[in-house]
Amino acid sequence: MLFQRLRFYAFLCFNFTLCVSLTPDGLSLLSLKSAVDGGAASSFAFSDWNEEDATPCQWTGISCMNVTKSEDPRVVGISVSAKNLRGYIPSELGNLLYLRRLNLHGNNFYGSIPEQLFNASSLHSIFLYGNNLSGSLPPSLCTLPRVQNIDLSNNSLTGPLPKFLQNCKQLQRLILAGNKFSGEISEGIFPALANLEQLDISSNGFNSSIPNDIGELKSLSGTLNLSLNQFTGRIPKTLGDLPLTVSFDLRNNNLSGEIPQTGSLANQGPTAFLNNPLLCGFPLQRSCKNDLDNNTDDGAQSSLGGNEGQRGLKPGLIILISVANALGVAFIGLVIVYFYWRRKDSHGHGCSCTGKGKLGGNGNEKISLCSLPCFNGFPSNDSEVESEKDGGGGSGSGGGGEGDLVAIDKGFSIELDELLRASAYVLGKSGLGIVYKVVLGNGVPVAVRRLGEGGEQRYKEFVAEVQAIGRVKHPNVVKLRAYYWALDEKLLISDFISNGSLAFALRGKAGQPLSTLSWSTRLKIAKGTAKGLAYLHECSPRKFVHGDIKPSNILLDSEYQPYISDFGLNRLITITGNNPSSSGGFIGGAFPYLKPVQLEKVNNYRAPEARFPNNRPTQKWDVYSFGLVLLELLTGKSTELSPPTSSTSTEILDLVRWVRKGFNEEIPMSDMVDPILLLEIHAKKEVLSVFHIALSCTEGDPEVRPRMKTVSDNLEKVGT
Template sequence: MQQIFTSNINPNFCFNTSTQLLNMLKLYIIPVLPFFLLLNYTSAITSDGLALLSIKSAVDGGATALSDWTDKDDTPCHWTGVTCANFSGISDPQVVGITLAGKNLRGYIPSELGNLTYLRRLNLNNNKFHGSIPDQIFNATSLHSVILSGNNLSGELPMTICNPVRLQTIDLSRNSLTGTIQKFLGNCRELQRLVLAGNKLSGEIPAGVFPGLPNLIQLDLSSNSLTGSLPFDIGELKSLSGTLNVSFNRFTGKLPESLGDLPLTVGFDLRHNNFTGEIPQSGSFANQGPTAFLNNPSLCGPPLRKTCREDISTGLGSPGTKTLSPVINDDVSKKRLTPGMIILISLADAFGVALIGLLFVYLYWRKKDSNSCSCVCKVRFGGNHKSKLCTFPCVSGIDNTDSEAESEKEVAASNGGVAGGEGGELIAIDKGFRIELDELLRASAYVLGKSGLGIVYKVVLGNGIPVAVRRLGEGGEARYKEFVVEVQAIGRVKHPNVVKFRAYYWASDEKLLISDFISNGNLASALRGRTSMVLTWSMRLKIIKGTARGLAYLHECSPRKFVHGDIKPSNILLDNDYQPYISDFGLNRLINITGNDMSSSGGFMGGGLSYLKSTQSEKLNNYRAPEARIPSNQPTQKWDVYSFGIVLLELLTGKSPELSSPTTSTSTEIPDLVKWVQKVFKEETPLSDMVDPMLLQEVHAKKEVLTMFHLALACTEQDPEIRPRMKSVSESLEKIRT
């Protein structure tokens, strides 16, 4: 053997051996090297980590953008945007969340994400991902939310999208998705938010989708190319809140009356479509403003200013078929009237109206003089104002006239008997409230003030408990049942930050409302120096938080889902502990029924002498939302949100938006308070120049003050659809500590 080897020795042995080794590496070692590397690779990281590395591979420049995503780690739980959780029976923590929002990532979404068994949240919003949404990612059956908005995704909605049975949020807005909305979306039974706005979806929405979504809270299909009519079963979305947004599409046909079956808190955004016919007036429709229906040329009826004209079809179609269309001005009839004739007709009409008005005024005062009875008053002067101590006003012919000596007493009418005229009775709404009509009439009554809404009295009952009594007027006899329904609804409102309604009195010639008397005046008086109280930062926080809770209750939880319509400091009453109470809710409707004057507002429940006096000097209510100043608009809850925002700004700045009398106000008046605050923010004015000077030494939490400013500005957005709900506002305020 040795001889063989020695005899075959080649002088070029080293060179040949090296060549042979290189050939062996090429043939046998290099092909299996990836296998050994893969064994080492898989042993270093979990299967969840491998699935996540597919994102890094799919992203252009992923090595830089996701530099801390490396296969050298045992677990991906410390990687940027990755959240993990431990589960019983599983040794390794599992990936439950991927959040890579706003990182300018460009690439495609890998299908390997569907291997993440425990993934709950996938948020790739505001990047530059392109391509279609892989069907396989919905194999991650634990998904709760999928947020892929603000990318360049294309293709159709995946048919597997409802595979995760717990899926609650789908936000695919602001992409380039095409195709139609398929019926399989109705299989997402737990879905709460469906946002598909800003895509290229087309076609009709099939019936049967919405009944399968009983938990849906948010629906936004705006800015697509959807056609056809809205499915009638859209009214089955009983959990919907916020805004139903189908604006900027190509919907046609009549608005389904079932939309009125949606909760009263739901706002509609139906703008820029081709809906036709008359807007229904039932249910939620009655709570919408005109902005909800703009740019639908063939829509008519309230709250739009287009009245509907009834046409009888001729020719094609069944004889006598009626259709409704917007009224178009008849230019022919205008041409027949000369300018001179129009002026003469106008003058004649004005003269006739004035004559009739004078006649009614004469008859009214004649009747008032014949049926009037005196109210004996003791005028007391003190300080800079005078207060009145009077007997309770005459009700249905009871004469309260007393002698001059008795006028010095606090005793009311000396004559008893049944009051109220035929059928008049005092009805207690609150079961715990007990009072007889005679007791009310004989009680000591103090005039708090007058306004276009009548007189408000503080009445001290025999047990020493004061109540506030408002006289509504003499009209409305034919609408008794309607009046009772309204006061019963008001009476069911029970919240610690809303004035409690106790009883009412109805007779043909007198209507009274009885509620709790709040003892410490109102917020307007406190802010504008009409009282001795100084509102500290903690007091202001307490007042605004309580007001927000009460208003959110009226909007969301009260029997009628009330729209207050006139939130301002004079309608926020304060007790001795500075607990706020919202007053005046529901008053607009009652005033309308009784036919009283709504030209001013003075407060439904009493809170002190200054309660109503402040309304006499108000020329313009700058607490009202811009859309609320259009007479034809119907009140909405977003009106209240705007007004609340103005009150919040006043509490923060100490500046009033009201044009009040300078002799009774120590605050600075800025009619457009919102623009002033926006301006000082834009100019980066120091916070000390914005906040009420009375708070400068007390407020140290700059972050919390800024949070409240931003919240107030959100409430006072010009577009009512952008303003938050009062429930959200209240929840945000509760997070702010003193």
């Protein structure tokens, strides 16, 4: 390294022209060119770094700015990243007093980070990740008064987490993942970092307990990543004091004890705590009482083997058990007799509806649902009432072909004959069933989906699933109102959403562009959809995974309020034994009246990991799909225009790659956004914010993606 620096100074002294023409900032920058080993990579990266130039401001990767009126432009940014350069970081870069952003990531720089680098007192962003830097963090790092972003991840840095980091008062992002840091983390560092928004110290060798005062990071957002270390002891309850939008990643440590159910800790899923063998409690499927119960059982058995075992059960207990058994047998007998007579009473009832028509015609066809196949018999009004009272148990459990129409919503009243006699319009057909718009006698339209036949052995499972869906109540989720079950027919009745889907609003018919939505409308749709999806993930009875978020499953009313549809539908299809395709359905809504539906042949909104067979859906799949919907709202481009090469392709969709490339290459925003949005000048900052949210949702690693609640909260801040 010393030899290379002497070579650099000798080079300066022998080149008189350079000494008199190039600015001092240019001379300091040439130290970087000299510190890099020669080769094709170096020649390419520094091809226009010419010593004869008067200023370095036109060199590739260099940004300049007039910092004062009396001086020439000064260097404020260095971005020489991902060039496969090998060398060391020269201390002369510290002479760039106005340098604000240093970006050398994705190269092969080695050696330590020089202390003198931080003489560049204007530095606020340092991106040196993805190199081979070694040694410890220089103490002078936090003498920088404005440093906000430090990303030194994926290097070979060593030592403990230094206590001097508490002097980085303005720090917002500290990313040290993938290094060789170890030892304890001192108390007192984190309370001083009041502005810290992101902390990632994963994949190191920290082997102490998690500091209690980490819960004082009140500005933290996104993911607190402490995974892949050797943290020991209990999880501090103070972590629950972090903002509710924070996600935790504590995987692959040596943590032990019960997971505290306080604050933000109570909102975490099981993924946050995996591979800590000694952790127990919710949300892990590992009870903290197991060991205690085992000890108690052993003690009880020992006692029983001594005194109680010799004496046997008390006479009173024996009598009580006998009475309970007799009552249980009598109850089962009554249930059997009840169902026998009920089936006998309903036997022989013919199909109570009449009418003509052919099922499932084209989109212009007006039919009657009485043209459905005639059932073996409908329940009487009395039995319908009974089935409603007992929670939809009914008698369609697979024995006699009898059907029940059960209203899930108490405020919804409908008779089976009324439903079957009503005029119906075919709205759409797919592997998820045929959907009709049905206008009831009171003039209220509903959407009716036919799920087909099958599933007679899984009646109870079907009812439990439908009722769980019916309990979901949110202004941005389609409401399921009732269902019908019979051996040869299953129907779902839900609200009809009048203004079609987001897919139609964006693309029109036959794939022709129809991007006339204003920015305020698009933002309204994005916010409402995010709220509904966050509700399904966090607050619904089952904490649903939708698994099929895309524009055709986001329905719009006349005010462009969005409604999420089709959640839980794939599960119901599985129960009934139908064979769903990758195309979506329209439970609760459709395209404008009497128009045939053009369904997607390939679902290009799935996350990369979702394209592997047999992978179970996760909430992070939904986050990725929602991110693609956001990108479509922003760019006006459809993922359907560039399908992946195969249904199991792991490539990131072209739309995601295209947007990321645009940001990396600093393509003008006007070249990426939907031209319609360019007319709304005031929305530029809001559009940029939503772009960043969309890109965080479409990260390739599902663990890096935020929770939907975080996404929703961040969208709510846009435009306020």
